[in-house]
Amino acid sequence: MSTLEILLQKIDPRPGFREARKSRRHFTDYVFKILLGIVMVVIISPFFLVLIEVASAGFSQVFGFGQGQGIEFFTTFPGAGLLGGIRNAFVGTIELIAIASAVGIPLSVFGAVYINEYTRPGISREVIEFTSDVLAGIPSIVFGAFGFAFLVDFLHLGMGLVSGSLTLAFMMIPTVLRTTQEALRQVPMSLREASLALGATKWSTTWNVTLRAAFPGVITGVLLAIGRVMGETAPLIFTAGNSLSVPTELTGPGSWVASMPYTIWAYVSDPRAYLQDKAHGTALALMMMVLAIDLVANLISRKVTRRLV
Amino acid sequence: MPEFKHQIEVEGLSTWFGKKKILKDITCHFKDNTVTAIMGPSGCGKSTLLRTLNRLNDLVPSFKRMGNVRFRGEDIYGVGSSVYDLRKHIGMVFQKPNPFPMSIRENITYGPKLHGTNDEDDLEKIVESSLRKAALWDEVKDELDHPAPNLSGGQQQRLCIARALSVNPPVILADEPVSALDPISAAKIEELIVELKKDYTIILVTHNVQQAFRVSDQSAFLYLGELVEFDETKRILEAPHDERTEAFITGRIG
Amino acid sequence: MSNKNELITADDETSDSDFISRLKRPFIDFNNADRSGRVDILGRLGLFIPAVASTLIIVLVLAFLWVESATIFGDPSGGIGIIINPTWDPNRDMYGIAVFIVGSLMCTGLAIGIAVPLGIGGAIFLSEFCPMRLRQPIKMIVEMMAAIPSIVYGLWAFLVLVPVVKNNIAPIFGSDSNGLSLLAGGIILAIMLLPTVVTISNDALQTVPRSLREASLALGATQSETSRKIVLSAALPGVGAAVVLSLGRAVGETMAVLMVTGNSLQIPYSLFDPTYVMTSIITNQLGYAFVFPLWRSALFAVGLILLIMSICFTLTAKLFIKWGMKTRGYI
Numbered sequence: 001m002s003t004l005e006i007l008l009q010k011i012d013p014r015p016g017f018r019e020a021r022k023s024r025r026h027f028t029d030y031v032f033k034i035l036l037g038i039v040m041v042v043i044i045s046p047f048f049l050v051l052i053e054v055a056s057a058g059f060s061q062v063f064g065f066g067q068g069q070g071i072e073f074f075t076t077f078p079g080a081g082l083l084g085g086i087r088n089a090f091v092g093t094i095e096l097i098a099i100a101s102a103v104g105i106p107l108s109v110f111g112a113v114y115i116n117e118y119t120r121p122g123i124s125r126e127v128i129e130f131t132s133d134v135l136a137g138i139p140s141i142v143f144g145a146f147g148f149a150f151l152v153d154f155l156h157l158g159m160g161l162v163s164g165s166l167t168l169a170f171m172m173i174p175t176v177l178r179t180t181q182e183a184l185r186q187v188p189m190s191l192r193e194a195s196l197a198l199g200a201t202k203w204s205t206t207w208n209v210t211l212r213a214a215f216p217g218v219i220t221g222v223l224l225a226i227g228r229v230m231g232e233t234a235p236l237i238f239t240a241g242n243s244l245s246v247p248t249e250l251t252g253p254g255s256w257v258a259s260m261p262y263t264i265w266a267y268v269s270d271p272r273a274y275l276q277d278k279a280h281g282t283a284l285a286l287m288m289m290v291l292a293i294d295l296v297a298n299l300i301s302r303k304v305t306r307r308l309v
Numbered sequence: 310m311p312e313f314k315h316q317i318e319v320e321g322l323s324t325w326f327g328k329k330k331i332l333k334d335i336t337c338h339f340k341d342n343t344v345t346a347i348m349g350p351s352g353c354g355k356s357t358l359l360r361t362l363n364r365l366n367d368l369v370p371s372f373k374r375m376g377n378v379r380f381r382g383e384d385i386y387g388v389g390s391s392v393y394d395l396r397k398h399i400g401m402v403f404q405k406p407n408p409f410p411m412s413i414r415e416n417i418t419y420g421p422k423l424h425g426t427n428d429e430d431d432l433e434k435i436v437e438s439s440l441r442k443a444a445l446w447d448e449v450k451d452e453l454d455h456p457a458p459n460l461s462g463g464q465q466q467r468l469c470i471a472r473a474l475s476v477n478p479p480v481i482l483a484d485e486p487v488s489a490l491d492p493i494s495a496a497k498i499e500e501l502i503v504e505l506k507k508d509y510t511i512i513l514v515t516h517n518v519q520q521a522f523r524v525s526d527q528s529a530f531l532y533l534g535e536l537v538e539f540d541e542t543k544r545i546l547e548a549p550h551d552e553r554t555e556a557f558i559t560g561r562i563g
Numbered sequence: 564m565s566n567k568n569e570l571i572t573a574d575d576e577t578s579d580s581d582f583i584s585r586l587k588r589p590f591i592d593f594n595n596a597d598r599s600g601r602v603d604i605l606g607r608l609g610l611f612i613p614a615v616a617s618t619l620i621i622v623l624v625l626a627f628l629w630v631e632s633a634t635i636f637g638d639p640s641g642g643i644g645i646i647i648n649p650t651w652d653p654n655r656d657m658y659g660i661a662v663f664i665v666g667s668l669m670c671t672g673l674a675i676g677i678a679v680p681l682g683i684g685g686a687i688f689l690s691e692f693c694p695m696r697l698r699q700p701i702k703m704i705v706e707m708m709a710a711i712p713s714i715v716y717g718l719w720a721f722l723v724l725v726p727v728v729k730n731n732i733a734p735i736f737g738s739d740s741n742g743l744s745l746l747a748g749g750i751i752l753a754i755m756l757l758p759t760v761v762t763i764s765n766d767a768l769q770t771v772p773r774s775l776r777e778a779s780l781a782l783g784a785t786q787s788e789t790s791r792k793i794v795l796s797a798a799l800p801g802v803g804a805a806v807v808l809s810l811g812r813a814v815g816e817t818m819a820v821l822m823v824t825g826n827s828l829q830i831p832y833s834l835f836d837p838t839y840v841m842t843s844i845i846t847n848q849l850g851y852a853f854v855f856p857l858w859r860s861a862l863f864a865v866g867l868i869l870l871i872m873s874i875c876f877t878l879t880a881k882l883f884i885k886w887g888m889k890t891r892g893y894i
Contacts, residue, residue, distance in 0.1 A: 023391070025393065025785055025788075026391075026393075026785070028785070028787060029785040029786060029787040029788070032787035032791075033688075033692050033786070033787060035684070036684050036685070036687055036688035036692060037688060037692070039681055039684040039685050039688060040684075040685045040688045040689065040693070040701065042681060043681055043682070043685040043705070043757050043761060044701065044704045044705065044708070046708070046754045046757075047704050047707065047708045047711075049719065049723070050711065050715065050716065050719045053718075053719050053722065053723050054715060054718070054719065106613060107613045107616050107617045107620075108613070108617050109613075110609070110610045110612075110613035110614070111610075111613040111614040111615075111616065111617035111618070112614075113610050114607075114610035114611055114613065114614035115614055117610075118607060118610065118611070128618050128621070130877070130881075131618075131621045131622070131625070132617075132621055133877050133881075134870070134873055134874050134877050135621050135624060137808070137811045137812075137815070137873040137876060137877055138624070138815065138869070138870055138873050139814070139815025139816070139817060139842050139866075139869050139873070140815070140817055141815075141817040141842045141845050141846050141866075142624075142628070142815070142845070142866045142869055142870060143624070144845075144846075144849075145628075145631075145845055145849060145862070145863060145866050146623075146624050146627050146628065146866075148849065148853070149627050149631050149863070150623065150627050153853070154627075170620055170624065173617050173620055173621070174621065177617060201599050201600060201602070201603035202603055202607070203599075203602055203603035203604075203605075203606035203607060204599065204602070204603070206606070206610075207606065227710055228710075230712070231710075231711070231712020231713065231714065231715070232712070232713075233712075233713070233714045233817070233818045234817040234818060234842070234846060237846060237850070238849055238850060261712055261714040261818075264714050264715070264718055265714055265717070265818065265822075268717075268718050268721060268722070268822070269822075276722070279718060280718070283714070283715045283718050286712060286714075286715065287711060287712070287715055290710050290711070290712060291707055291710060291711075293710075294706065294707060294710040295707075298703065298706060363781060365777055365780060365781060368777075368780070370695060393783045393784070393785055394783065395783075396780060396781050396782065396783040397782065397783030399781075400781065400782070401777075401778070401781035403774050403777065403778060404774075405774060407772065407774040407775055407777075407778050409775060409778070409779070409793055409796075409797070410775075410796065410797045410890060410891050411796065419779070419782065419784075419792070419793075420782040420783065420784075423782065423783060423784050423788060424783060456890060458890065458891065469778070472778070472782070473781070473782070475782075476782060476783065482781075
């Protein structure tokens with residue numbers, strides 16, 4: 001017998017492979033799995049706790065039939081004593097997001113296409129990618145401060161719809177830029193080559209083949225970015241102002257605009273108790289909007305991976 | 310301890326993944342200190358058969374099985390048998406070299422440590438003897454603490470063999486161990502397998518007839534989940550009884 | 564001829580040296596190109612402008628932060644020393660921001676201390692042990708948790724978590740805290756980080772090749788031994804990147820932390836003391852400070868420090884990824 005075999009005899013003198021079911025290792029294995037299951041429950045329980053809290057007081061606001069409730073919650077202005085609905089915030093958020101998307105998405109998607117398809121990999125490309133990675137990680141309040149310093153103060157745009165939505169657009173750029181690049185990178189090189197080999201121009205290859213193939217990925221990134229900025233409060237505090245009605249002008253106090261996240265913040269810190277309910281209602285509505293967008297993004301991206309695998 | 314003639318005996322084994330039947334009523338036994346090749350075209354169930362022998366298929370939720378597999382006379386799927394202890398006695402080498410992302414030494418000591426060897430000197434001896442058996446000792450003895458993934462493909466695969474040997478299993482399963490390697494490394498591994506059969510029972514999955522001829526003593530030919538022929542390799546390759554075997558050997562199916 | 568244009572593009576991609584001539588060249592050939600060739604040139608230009616614009620905005624953000632905060636760093640009452648000076652009193656022109664840095668670090672440290680062990684455990688469960696049928700729903704819930712706006716978490720923490728800390732947790736430790744505390748901030752931050760940690764760690768664990776798990780199991784390891792000793796160690800770079808990225812999120816989180824930490828200008832000595840974090844001071848004071856150059860600049864300096872931290876985290880995450888690619892060949 002070799003040394004090895006003698007050694008192994010020492011470790012496990014039993015010739016058979018039968019081992020008592022309740023050995024220490026089996027037990028540890030079992031306990032470890034149970035423990036991790038409990039950890040998972042702990043991790044996801046806040047989701048339900050938050051949902052229950054928000055829905056407890058918010059449900060009657062969004063789906064009730066009282067004054068300023070149900071559909072009226074979204075269609076009436078706060079009015080005297082803020083007893084009405086949150087039309088100002090609802091419309092404000094929609095307008096802010098619409099303008100932010102109209103500015104931010106084309107800039108970042110087309111920018112990403114240029115960077116990925118038309119430039120050679122090199123220092124400049126890496127610098128752009130790195131700075132947008134950094135920017136994607138910058139706290140939202142820093143974007144708010146930048147929007148305030150640049151748009152409101154430096155460009156004299158003043159607070160309001162324009163400054164607020166442009167700040168949100170700036171926030172979208174790094175995220176959408178990077179996700180678009182990622183989606184473009186997933187498109188196999190051979191697809192582009194096949195198109196070029198047919199005599200197509202670079203532009204028509206990019207537009208008709210590459211971008212189309214990357215489209216689901218791009219849309220997912222765009223939706224995720226929209227969902228993210230929709231819930232942002234901090235960038236709007238110094239750039240959008242607040243208002244009890246919807247903006248009527250492009251500059252000046254007439255352009256000040258409310259948003260749902262800002263309204264939640266303002267209402268929660270208000271001593272009037274019934275505003276807590278309004279805050280819950282707004283939070284529930286905001287959560288439903290954001291989660292719906294997230295869900296769509298999720299479904300699209302799942303379809304994408306299913307197609308790619 | 311029950312009596313047994315062969316280390317591993319398979320009796321009436323059928324397996325399913327979900328509704329798809331992969332193996333159909335297979336009965337065979339693997340002789341001690343021989344290399345048995347399991348041949349067949351892709352998708353015939355070679356790997357499934359191999360993985361049923363050390364219960365690695367248990368991880369697939371849709372896996373179902375009928376029939377018996379006995380290791381040293383005991384039913385490995387029987388009540389009370391420990392799958393961990395079974396796998397300690399049946400080593401496995403995979404298609405692609407898959408060293409753990411740790412040092413060479415840690416790769417070898419991983420198995421013995423799991424099974425309760427913690428003495429430094431013992432571990433040191435196991436490292437040396439396992440690497441020697443896998444014909445890798447001379448190449449790596451000075452760099453035992455280097456990361457294993459830095460080795461070349463052939464060295465990695467020999468390290469994986471050494472890792473399997475580290476817990477001294479009487480049986481070694483090898484799932485196309487050279488198909489991902491260059492010809493020179495492959496030849497070394499084949500030599501090693503022939504060398505190892507002195508001490509171990511080796512079951513080798515391959516779709517390469519030449520390799521089976523070079524390395525194995527016994528051969529099983531599987532076709533669409535059926536065990537078509539099971540005999541000495543020489544006999545099968547020189548005078549196949551079944552026309553499907555002949556078609557495979559002459560390269561008409563595969 | 565459209566392939567003439569094609570040649571130019573190909574040429575473009577081989578000569579990287581002269582940027583200006585690369586920009587000019589398509590225009591020279593515009594008149595000679597056929598219709599699809601012209602579309603190609605215009606399309607290229609149409610993409611170039613957004614690329615410049617989005618890059619410009621990225622540069623602008625960095626430039627403005629730098630310029631705005633330069634005032635305080637250049638002023639005799641400020642200087643680089645403000646980052647270790649603990650006294651923040653704008654009325655006396657004292658702009659020490661150490662309190663906020665310490666507050667942010669403590670809050671983040673607490674949150675990471677809670678979120679990382681739980682998150683990695685959850686990721687292991689999700690990737691290794693979770694029954695197939697539960698995997699998708701759990702992943703979906705975790706992803707939805709990441710999507711919930713921070714103000715909604717803030718609302719919950721302010722109305723539920725803070726009272727719980729005040730009435731149920733603080734008395735156990737003999738503290739008469741009003742609930743607005745470091746602990747409340749750490750917990751809500753941990754809750755908000757968990758989805759990031761779980762999702763990215765889970766992705767990292769999933770990229771570990773199946774054959775490594777099988778090799779470990781084939782040696783007789785149990786599933787829990789395999790997941791701890793092989794899968795986790797093989798996925799370590801990815802998990803490290805997850806931790807660093809969540810660190811970045813934690814330091815930058817604004818609304819929820821602002822609402823529950825009490826915002827008191829002191830360094831907390833216990834979990835139940837209130838604290839003041841970097842993002843909160845900007846949010847609370849920029850509105851009043853913008854007409855006072857030094858005060859405003861000090862707030863932007865806080866923003867700049869947040870940016871520098873963010874750069875460090877991004878760099879560290881990249882290092883982790885590089886490490887993973889080098890030692891494992893995957894991340």
